[in-house]
Amino acid sequence: xxxxxxxxxxxxxxxxxxGHEGQTFLVGDEVYLRGPEExxxxxxxxxxxxxxxxxxxxxxxxxxxxxxxxxxxTLLILRKSDDRVVxxxxxxxxxxxxxxxxxxxxxxxxxxxxxxxxxxxxVTHWLIHERGQPVVFLDQPADEGVxxxxxxxxxxxxxxxxxEMLARDGGRVDRLLYEYLSPEWMVALGDPNDAPLERTGSxxxxxxxxxxxxxxxxxxxxxxxxxxxxxxxxxxSDGVKxxxxxxxxxxxxFDIGRYLTSPVMLEKWLKDHEKPDLPSWITFAVCLRENDxxxxxxxxxxxxxxxxxxxxxxxxxNVAYRxxxxxxxxxxxxxxxxxxxxxxxMVQSWVYFQNTRSAAALRKxxxxxxxxxxxxxxxxxxxxxxxxxxxxxxxWRAMPRQEWEAKADS
Amino acid sequence: MPELATKTEEPxxxxxxxGHLGQTFLVGDEIYIRAIxxxxxxxGQSWTRTILPRSTERYEKWIKEEMAKAKxxxTYIILRKSDDVAVxxxxxxxxxxxxxxxxxxxxxxxxxxxxxxxxALxxxxxxxxxxxxxxxxxxxxxxxxxxVIARLNEIGAFETxxxxxxxxxxxxxxxxLLFEYLNRHWVDRLGDPRQVPLERSGTxxxxxxxxxxxxxxxxxxxxxxxxxxxxxxxxxxKDTAQxxxxxxxxxxxxWDAGRWxxxxxxYAAHETELQKKDPQTTVDFAVCLRETDxxxxxxxxxxxxxxxxxxxxxxxxxRPEYRxxxxxxxxxxxxxxxxxxxLNLHALQSFVIFPNTRSAAALRKxxxxxxxxxxxxxxxxxxxxxxxCFDLLASDWRQMPRVDFPAADxxxxx
Numbered sequence: 001x002x003x004x005x006x007x008x009x010x011x012x013x014x015x016x017x018x019g020h021e022g023q024t025f026l027v028g029d030e031v032y033l034r035g036p037e038e039x040x041x042x043x044x045x046x047x048x049x050x051x052x053x054x055x056x057x058x059x060x061x062x063x064x065x066x067x068x069x070x071x072x073x074t075l076l077i078l079r080k081s082d083d084r085v086v087x088x089x090x091x092x093x094x095x096x097x098x099x100x101x102x103x104x105x106x107x108x109x110x111x112x113x114x115x116x117x118x119x120x121x122x123v124t125h126w127l128i129h130e131r132g133q134p135v136v137f138l139d140q141p142a143d144e145g146v147x148x149x150x151x152x153x154x155x156x157x158x159x160x161x162x163x164e165m166l167a168r169d170g171g172r173v174d175r176l177l178y179e180y181l182s183p184e185w186m187v188a189l190g191d192p193n194d195a196p197l198e199r200t201g202s203x204x205x206x207x208x209x210x211x212x213x214x215x216x217x218x219x220x221x222x223x224x225x226x227x228x229x230x231x232x233x234x235x236x237s238d239g240v241k242x243x244x245x246x247x248x249x250x251x252x253x254f255d256i257g258r259y260l261t262s263p264v265m266l267e268k269w270l271k272d273h274e275k276p277d278l279p280s281w282i283t284f285a286v287c288l289r290e291n292d293x294x295x296x297x298x299x300x301x302x303x304x305x306x307x308x309x310x311x312x313x314x315x316x317x318n319v320a321y322r323x324x325x326x327x328x329x330x331x332x333x334x335x336x337x338x339x340x341x342x343x344x345x346m347v348q349s350w351v352y353f354q355n356t357r358s359a360a361a362l363r364k365x366x367x368x369x370x371x372x373x374x375x376x377x378x379x380x381x382x383x384x385x386x387x388x389x390x391x392x393x394x395x396w397r398a399m400p401r402q403e404w405e406a407k408a409d410s
Numbered sequence: 411m412p413e414l415a416t417k418t419e420e421p422x423x424x425x426x427x428x429g430h431l432g433q434t435f436l437v438g439d440e441i442y443i444r445a446i447x448x449x450x451x452x453x454g455q456s457w458t459r460t461i462l463p464r465s466t467e468r469y470e471k472w473i474k475e476e477m478a479k480a481k482x483x484x485t486y487i488i489l490r491k492s493d494d495v496a497v498x499x500x501x502x503x504x505x506x507x508x509x510x511x512x513x514x515x516x517x518x519x520x521x522x523x524x525x526x527x528x529x530a531l532x533x534x535x536x537x538x539x540x541x542x543x544x545x546x547x548x549x550x551x552x553x554x555x556x557x558v559i560a561r562l563n564e565i566g567a568f569e570t571x572x573x574x575x576x577x578x579x580x581x582x583x584x585x586x587l588l589f590e591y592l593n594r595h596w597v598d599r600l601g602d603p604r605q606v607p608l609e610r611s612g613t614x615x616x617x618x619x620x621x622x623x624x625x626x627x628x629x630x631x632x633x634x635x636x637x638x639x640x641x642x643x644x645x646x647x648k649d650t651a652q653x654x655x656x657x658x659x660x661x662x663x664x665w666d667a668g669r670w671x672x673x674x675x676x677y678a679a680h681e682t683e684l685q686k687k688d689p690q691t692t693v694d695f696a697v698c699l700r701e702t703d704x705x706x707x708x709x710x711x712x713x714x715x716x717x718x719x720x721x722x723x724x725x726x727x728x729r730p731e732y733r734x735x736x737x738x739x740x741x742x743x744x745x746x747x748x749x750x751x752x753l754n755l756h757a758l759q760s761f762v763i764f765p766n767t768r769s770a771a772a773l774r775k776x777x778x779x780x781x782x783x784x785x786x787x788x789x790x791x792x793x794x795x796x797x798x799c800f801d802l803l804a805s806d807w808r809q810m811p812r813v814d815f816p817a818a819d820x821x822x823x824x
Contacts, residue, residue, distance in 0.1 A: 045632045046632070055647060107633060217495070231463075234465060274464050278717070279462060305689070341461050
């Protein structure tokens, strides 16, 4: 009795259903998991996480080149009864946290969802109860009732709900975030849900500034123009300024402390992100209309063109222009770009728990709390949390339009 | 006589407003048109036909490296006469007898910008056709560009195609229009192509969509979408040899301008290149029979535009014995399912040459609506041949009735 051998030494094919024999872990009732082998390329469309058709020859290359180099483990989900590959589960590990990215061939319908749930539980149990990891996360479409029932039954906890994030047959479906926390770590650190989220500000959204009609010419290369600021593409030369401002930073609460960045890194980062025909990161420099001075950036991160959502992010390196509503004005221009020009259906945003100021700004801009991600990074002797937000295009469109009084922001 | 503005190698800044002096053509009241210069990258975001931001450095690289290498394609800059600021552009793509013109003006100039663009096209279109003697120019316009449309009509261009809701515009969607401008010498020679009748066969009525199939057993290996009798899977290397062989055995000549012959290696290299892209902008599928896993043809999406959310569809059932009988249409609805439900596209389009009434009839049955005609697309039997254009909206397709399994067809279709 032995684990099926690698295909280099081609032996007579093992009897179907014998593939899991001798394997001591990650074997369930209906499915088991193992690493990818070259031969799995033949059924690549069942498990490769792509929307696009790819020939087995190219998937084989991908297994040998890309997958082999990937720091994150991708495990295949096989049916025990006949060793058929029905899906995969990628474990995206950033150190503390493990994100599960399962894919089961949609053509298996309800059965496939059952297998997906089983694979999620096998891997979660293994990571938490054998490998002693603190937390496992799972992004779960809300319309897969079969999976939700199983994972909730096994103690996974719903931590967030991003509304209408996914496109389905002409409609929209929520995307849920599930967490599974280690009992040992829970003893050590306490239940993170007991950590209260501190909120500042009124929490009330403010009206959106109405679109600006330009009397004269738009600023050079501007794409979105507000009353005091405008958005233009970032330029490679902006990196020098950004790096200098980082060295002059006075606040430590935005993130976990300050960062130093190199202009060389920023230049490479921008070059890489603007290279694809369809960029998934869209960054704008925020400039003052009165003197074209860049004061920060706003961005759409990980734009999903199929589901039409993105994460928003922003940073104002120039301390003099924090407060005073410059950031919110720029964010409203970014939202108009995201919803009215790119046609996104929704955006989401993540904020460090201790960064109450950014969270308050998001609420003012119209975002709603979507939940939290617990235990994502080490901070002051514990694992700390993020608060999550979302905002739908239709909600943003329905917000009142009104000129801002000068200096209304805190 | 004043001199033309010097090239940017010697970076003396010319006096603003002198850029057009001495230029003898394509100079209007408010704007003028010239070829791209490297310094135009400074205004790249303003004149490039895109809503995605790119750095000045990236535009400069594009001008020097990519644009300079482009074949049969040229980009012209539209500049304001008063201060030589670049406000827009148009790109021409030439494939004789056709020249496509893709115009753009920075939307932040609002109505002024549209007037400048109208003026630019008023000069450029007759220049391309009446001076350079190109047989036909096709201008791509969004339905909301009223000033441009009015001016095109004034100069004798005419609307010939309307693709519904194809473009994303500021705050919603708008139709994509094609305007044509014909060379009068060629009209004298060949007659007005608008008078060429379009022959239609079939009822023209859409048929119900085959309902989604619930699989009892396992799906075919590597399948992406599965129907009652056929399924779609990626095109593999072995398929390219098969299709190349079948291309040599083709009996019908009416699909296209005669038959085509494929090279196995050329086809395989092409497939590899497009499958390696992510996202794929050409998405090709092999159409296979569920019963035997035999390949019967290919089908795909071309020019997928993920910003605007549309693509062109195309298909070829390579095995004559599976033409007619509804195999092609069954597969096409699987492709629609992929385009609308997996890729979440908003609209599809399709083009068929006039003599290929059979494919046009199939498209109508599949739910496509006629969007107009594109004239003089290629040389054929002593004249230039025309295309009939179709479009299909996701919302239309979703509303079509579903039936469990369509009855066999009385007439052949693809």
